[in-house]
Amino acid sequence: MNHLILVPILLPFLTALLIMLPPIHYSPQRRRWLSMIATALLLVVSVVLLLTIQQQGLTFYALGNWQPPFGIIMVADLVSCIMLCLTAFLALGAISYGSAGEDEKGSFFHPLFQFQLMGINGAFLTGDLFNLFVFFEVLLIASYALLIHAGGKNKTRATVHYVILNLTGSAVFLLALAILYGTLGTLNIADMALKVTQLPDDNLMLVKAGALMLLIVFALKAAILPLQFWLPATYASASAPVAALFAVMTKIGVYALLRVFTTIFGEQAGPLQGLANSWLWPFGLATMLLGAIGVLASQDFRKLVANLVLVSVGSLVVLVAVQNTAAHAAVLYYTVHSTLICGALFLLADLIATQRGKAQDRLVAARRVNQPVLLGTLFVLCAISVAGLPPLSGFIGKVMLLQAAFGANGQYWLWAILLLSSLLVLIGLSRAGSTLFWRVSGMQKAEERVQPLQLFAVLWLLSASLLLMVFAGPLTELSFAAARQLADVLGTIQSILPGSGVLP
Amino acid sequence: MLAQVIFLVFGMISLALLLNLWRLMRGPSLPDRILALDTMYINSIALIILYGLLMGSPLYFEAALLIAMIGFVSTVAVCKFLLRGDIIE
Amino acid sequence: MRMTPRFSWLPTPYRSLLLFVIWLLLNQSLALLHLFFATVLAIGIPWICYRFRDPQPLIERPGLALRYILRVFADIITANAQVAVLILGPVKKLRPAFVRIPLDLQHNLPLTILAASVSMTPGTVSADIYPSIEHLAPDEPLPQRWLLIHVLDMDNEAELIATIKSRYEAPLKEIFQC
Amino acid sequence: METLFALCIGFLTACGVFLMLRGRTFPVVVGLTMLSYAVNLFIFASGRLNLKGAVVLGTSDNYADPLPQALVLTAIVIGFAMTAFLVILAIRARADLGNDHVDGSMPAPRHAKRERTK
Amino acid sequence: MNHWLEWAVAFFLLLGGSFVLIGSIGLVRMPDFFTRLHGPTKATTLGMGGILLGSIFYFSMSPETLSVHEMLITIFLLITAPVSAHMLIKTALHHRLKAVEHTQGEQELKRGQAFASKEGNRSETPDD
Amino acid sequence: MNVLWILLLPMLGTLVPLLLAKQSRSRNAWGTAAAPALALAILLSTTQSVFSGEVLLQQWQWIPLLGLDLTIRLDGLAYLFSLLILAIGLLIILYARYYLSEQDSMPRFYSFLMLFMTAMLGIVLSGNILQIWLFWELTSISSFLLISFWWHKSEARRGARMALTITGGGGLCLLAAFLLLGNIAGSYQLADILEQGALIQQHSLYPLLLVLFLLGCFTKSAQFPFHFWLPNAMAAPTPVSAYLHSATMVKAGIFLLARFYPALSGTELWFLLVSLTGLTTLLVGAYLALFKHDLKGLLAYSTISHLGLITLLFGLNAPLAAVAGVFHIINHATFKASLFMAAGIIDHESGSRDMRRLNGLWQFMPITATLMMVAAAAMAGVPLLNGFLSKEMFFAETLQQHLLGALSWIIPLLATVAAVFSVAYSLRLIHDVFFNGQPKGLTKTPHEPPRYMRLPVEVLVVLCILVGIAPAMLVGGLLNSAASAVLAGNLPEYSLAIWHGFNLPLLMSAIALAGGVLMYVKRKQLFDFQSALPGVDTLNIFEQLMKQLTRSAEKLYNWIDNGSLQRYMALLLTAFVILAGLPLIQMDALGGGRAEIPIDAVNATGAAMLLISAFATVVWHRKRVVALLMISVVGLMVSIAFTRFSAPDLALTQLSVEVVTIILLMLALFFLPHKTPKQSEPSKVVRDLGLASLVGIIVGSLSYAIMTRPFTTISDFFIANAKTGGGGTNVVNVILVDFRGFDTLGEIAVLGIAALGIFKLLTRIPVFKPSSDGEGRPWARERHPLLLATVAQSILPLALMVSIYIFFRGHNLPGGGFIAGLITAVAIILLYISQGVDWVKARMNIEYQRVVAVGLLIAFMTGLASWLFGRPYLTSWFDYFQLPLFGEIELASAIAFDLGVYVTVVGATLLILASLGKMTTSYRPTHKEQL
């Protein structure tokens, strides 16, 4: 029983509560520092957990000491640990940025942020489908609240859409859960994977319906066409640190797709194996393309970045549908890369917007930014990375994606659309960059300067791109190992339900 | 005998509930509808108690108590709303 | 008329008694454990709730209060029989009416009990007590207040008013000594 | 009974969905509430119907499935939290945007739209 | 003993059921809001009392248990029913609902309506 | 010496100018030059071994799983290009020191230039094709930065974007080609690939691969039809043009042709694609160059033309042609770089590049004029200069090929035509600038440039002459080793002599010279003809195209995403209908054969009421209060259904939530319109009805299918273990607080967070208080009816008592912390309703957010306590104690957990409702965090 597995959930929870209570709540400084320190600690814990799991293999934690499939379990495998590290890394950047002043523009920034982390980490760790629903709701409600942080009409408008769509999604999630429970008689993911193998023919289609409903839910979270509509406005209007954290939100959908459709409906599932692929493939491609079109179409920079998120989601989803080790490894690596870099871009967009006066981040001629060299350099680095150009991590991700598609049906569709959208992204980014920094009207300059914490935040996230490139060797190996572990459904069942008699 | 009585009373309560629903739909005024709803709440307490008798189980009591409470509170809240708009002031 | 409680630890003794009984009712048990809890709660809850209570006149004549309650119960049953007949009888023959009754009572608790009693008994429903005193300045003298009631089938207005005043209002004045 | 139960679930769902497709926040809230009822009944039904078997030990010898009940409880609470948030959000939207349309602005009337496309 | 109780249960249930039904019939039959109010407020409350008494007796039939907690519901209804009625009638006054034509004391109704709304200024003496 | 340093030094050199930013301009230049100079020295030190045919190879593991290892591979071809890049680069650094003005940021310029140099060296020195691509893209980026160096000029920005778009697109094609190549060859190592030419060319993907590969090469090397970006890139400072757009970057594409020559060439497809593209480019470039008035424009088009020439050579599939190609690479680099630099001098010293204004500069800058004349002559292919030699070889090779069969003569013919143009534009360059009368309207008086600015030109021009005179001696070794690298060792016999006797190529040269002179003399007619043709402003066209692209993207995007939630919802539900409906259609039978429970009249009545009220809610949804009343009936009926079907806990929870929801909605309705206007079009209503019905039918069918199927579940475990393992007899509650306590923890967290979020939503909200209801009725006067106030006060203790009762019995009987919490909260809310905020606040001044936090903390800590006993989180504990007098009592950790639930629920509910209620009072939620 390794208590460390639970710490990524409990630590943010406790932090949130402590921030709301005396003596922490008295001063903004205390709230900030506790929040940042706790998040740094979270990162350390996540990394330690990852290293432990790398040594020990898949480990689970039975809450309340109720063994699976009866109790709720948290499962730490390489995939979930990678996602934990990613979240903590991203969060530290976002919180640092927020602590430069954005946090005081509304109430409960830090507690909500920590709650959101709790929800996200819970969703990554849980090995129980209903518990996944609960953590989804935790992270969603926290995200609703964070979304309106600092107020404003756009935020309100976007939040209304976001909330209503997600509430509908939650209803569908519950229906799907009920169907799966009503046919499989269990909620534990590994147990479900096991039960699927013994499914009577009469229940086959019911389970399929449940599974496809889950697909809708996760597709909505992941923002796959035609369920992506909430994303651009939401991400574009959110407060910078929130938008940065949101960069991981769509990836939770992707993660859930990966979990459910490779474990429950993995190779052991017989006729239900890979039942989502034929849907994920075309819609993933369409999402990618739409995102790229959106990058071109965007009138402001934040919306552009939001569309970049769509592009990355599209690529990931297509690769989820490819269902081989290389593809899943690519998904993992690219997830980490795209999340962090999009997070950095959201922060950067805010820095640029602040220095451009009234024009904000709109792509029109405006007054010159106050620190063109600093912001320009950051912009170029981010743009290079996100567009998948060398030498930053983006190109490795892109190469992994392309390589993973080898041999897949419709490989050339993927290639063509991936490369085309890369080109569109490149065009869009070069247009955005040259407008933001070079189309200057008037000689006036803003007074605003980047604050140290803000700069730290952007550099922190950007440094990930560099690290992902420098240590690409071991990191891709890690991704492959994680993908192999993910694909080993029988092994997973065996370690979680040793009494089931399944041999890997 | 008791069983028949219980079913007879079930019938009465059901009829009462349908009458309440009729008034609720019919209106014509809002107070009429609220009154009908309030009555419906109270009548469903009777229904629940009867279920308890039918099942011979005391587990239904709390539900009845809660219905009494929500009947009251929601009637008050709706009336206050119609009177003042602002129900907490 | 007393407004302040006799014991600060037991500000509302009758309420405590009621709660004590209710706890035992709820648990349907006379076990020592429940008696203990009933006592604790019967003292604890009123103590907590006392601050959420406007000062009210205290019951000075408990015996009379008991009699009043029994009378109201009896009235409820007879009144209901009458109302049932009226409801099932010919609707056209009803003689509904609005009547206002001048009030001698001044405090909220007795007034509430009066209004509730009127509502539960012979074909009458309390509609309003006016004018309301919430807009009065603290030092303003209390105006004459009225209880507006609706009567389902009124025979004689004066008789009705007299009955209500004597049957319900007078005993209440007595009970609360106000 | 199962048929009737399923009919109720389906009908509630349809009503809820129809309301959620309306253009104002309030009907959406009402629709969501209705949909939640349907969903809760659905989850409940996934444990199959049982007339005499409240899941309190010692009261019966044929218990209903307790797990869906626990799940519905969780769903009710979460649904309540979400509905509450949405309601307040609707107020906020009305205050910020001046109308209660879900898009934050009134859609242009049809003939105006046609003119614009011309 | 049990036989008696059974009769008592049956009696109270039937009594209660009848009053509940009568209350609801009143709700449907009566000509205006004010008259409709009487049925539910009184008959239904009494009917509930009957049913609850029936329940008390029913559960007390088995030896060694005495089920009296239904009393609590009765108490609660007795406390709240007049208040609900009061709030409803106040609302009706505020909404200026029409009383059936031959209602006596129309003046009182008007005065009540005036007091319910803002026009009923308190400087205006209520007794003409 | 480690060859890695050849790459590494310029890479580090990128930082040098930035570090020297505060130093003087000359120091900056010298400092910058140090790294490439050193690298050049290292390169030269390898001359011996490279010329002897050795391939210097170094390899480091980087990303083995992707086949991407860092490999430095220095062979003859790499040596040649490295030499060009470093040597010309050094000259450019020197030149730029004088070219850049005081306003230009020199550190930035040098830094970008070094970055570019690194990228170029990376391409040529890579031994791994993915690594080649890495540096390939880096050249695109750095050239973007260099072209847009003068970002305030719109044509610089546009030119840079155009270059990036074209070369970036090509880069993506190249990546695809490389991945295919690697996949076919089974390795991404260059050495492995070059050995597998046969395998690659026989592979079915070869045509696709080749096309993608050539797209990459041709875009970068400005081959027709991608040539147009190059002239527009001339918005860059001239040193950049000289370096990137003549000597290096545009040669990257050519380099790849040469690099992959052994693996990809030799097929018909190769010939057709490469040589014909080259030929077209050669002609188009030469023709267009003649008509450019801009000095740099002319040079740019001539570059295009020469690049076409080299491409054509590589496309001929003949070893000698490849040798000629390599040779022309060297020659072109020298004369074109010097020409650009000379043009830059003219621009710099006279303030104009327009040949219609620049006339007679001979008198002002004779030395520069001489240098430029020599270089131009080399470009025109005048004997005794290097250009002549490679052009001769070119002519010879065009004559040798027979690839077009009977039409093979076309190639030499067209080559001669191109050469004619080439001579003509060279002549024009010289004559128009240095002679042809007096300058017109120059802003400055031209003069010779500073000494060292001219030095690079001089060096290169001297090289042109020397190579022209003694080719074998000077570049023989270089050419030999480079060409043998291109040809994978199968170097043919060739001679670098100046004189090959009278032969056909010489005749072609003569015709070209004569024809060129003639054409220049008769240029008037030609110019008239050209000016009669519609002018093509590629930059504008491209810009318009991009705008069009953006606009159509915008249109398409907005067409898909019109911002209407109703559409989003409809799509979501359509997805639901399709995905959940398809399996239903595929099902054999909906029913599963499980026996149904018979329907009785009471249940039928209940169901009817449920259906009617639900329907009524929909029908009257526009009258909001009525809709609320109707949906209350639905809620009531659902609760009764729960009661009926053995779920008392559910009924209790549903009911208590129901109250709070109704209060909440009433509170909310005050701030919302009381009526919904009719707005939906009938067609939309019909659509929505259809969609809603479908969803309803599907959900109903699914539930029916589930309910009628037999099933086994894990629940038996819970029933069996609730008492023994969880210490409670209410199995549902034991599941909630024990078996699945973690769900409950999450659930109360959701409630708490929702409350915080609501508080957040309500802060700083613009307050608006309607003065009348929906019908325009002013509000009633009395705020707190007397009866209600008094009764609410009496209900509070009762409600508290009941909630305590419900709380404690929850573990064993229906009830629990959640319901108890709601009852308490409702009792308090009733006080708010009946007495107002002031009254309550005076008696209880608690900040509810803190109550929420405390409640969550209690639940959290209860779970954590099990760690003290070495048990997993939330492990429950219970025991029975015998107390004197009291008898047996049970203590359970579940009670503490439930207490947390209770406190959270009270806090959250009050926070939600009271905050909303306070909106109209002076205590409304304030912006400042009030923790």
Ligand code: NA
């Ligand atoms: Na000229």
Ligand code: NA
């Ligand atoms: Na209020």
